Amino acid sequence: DTEVTQTPKHLVMGMTNKKSLKCEQHMGHRAMYWYKQKAKKPPELMFVYSYEKLSINESVPSRFSPECPNSSLLNLHLHALQPEDSALYLCASSQDRLTGTQYFGPGTRLLVL
Amino acid sequence: ILNVEQSPQSLHVQEGDSTNFTCSFPSSNFYALHWYRWETAKSPEALFVMTLNGDEKKKGRISATLNTKEGYSYLYIKGSQPEDSATYLCAFASSNTGKLIFGQGTTLQVKP
Numbered sequence: 001d002t003e004v005t006q007t008p009k010h011l012v013m014g015m016t017n018k019k020s021l022k023c024e025q026h027m028g029h030r031a032m033y034w035y036k037q038k039a040k041k042p043p044e045l046m047f048v049y050s051y052e053k054l055s056i057n058e059s060v061p062s063r064f065s066p067e068c069p070n071s072s073l074l075n076l077h078l079h080a081l082q083p084e085d086s087a088l089y090l091c092a093s094s095q096d097r098l099t100g101t102q103y104f105g106p107g108t109r110l111l112v113l
Numbered sequence: 114i115l116n117v118e119q120s121p122q123s124l125h126v127q128e129g130d131s132t133n134f135t136c137s138f139p140s141s142n143f144y145a146l147h148w149y150r151w152e153t154a155k156s157p158e159a160l161f162v163m164t165l166n167g168d169e170k171k172k173g174r175i176s177a178t179l180n181t182k183e184g185y186s187y188l189y190i191k192g193s194q195p196e197d198s199a200t201y202l203c204a205f206a207s208s209n210t211g212k213l214i215f216g217q218g219t220t221l222q223v224k225p
Contacts, residue, residue, distance in 0.1 A: 042202065
């Protein structure tokens, strides 16, 4: 099973809402990633978890809060977002942080009103 | 700032044509170069991971080459088919950080 699943597929939220994005993999991978992708731009790294510990935070605003409850799950908690945060949020996983292919989920399309 | 550039930005070809795209990346602190294919509404799919200068990889009609000294990789598609229509992304992995830096992609449209 080389699948990374993400829920929900689409999310519309207001600027005062709190919501969470979820990502799951069952490949035994120890590194998991959140990327943000705006239209016609490349995916941009937000966070990296390695062995369930946050190892990279790319200076992401605190209104995005990642969480890795266990080695298979990765959440992204959203609070007080801005319209410019509307984007596709991609989750990925890999064997470990430094080597190997990253396997991506299909993404969550987020619209902030 | 690490820049990964892909060209062309988009490409329209007829079924049966062969095509190629370029990915340029920094020639220092090289760890790996990844190629992904991303079809609309699907997950990006890994095609190749290349680590050694002079590497050539092949998967069916798709192949890729790597030149780490001059900082470029080519992706070739032989006899393009409509199902090859997708955005092809390359990503540079730095030995400093291990992070993937993506190019903007080349969007290929193959007309039947």
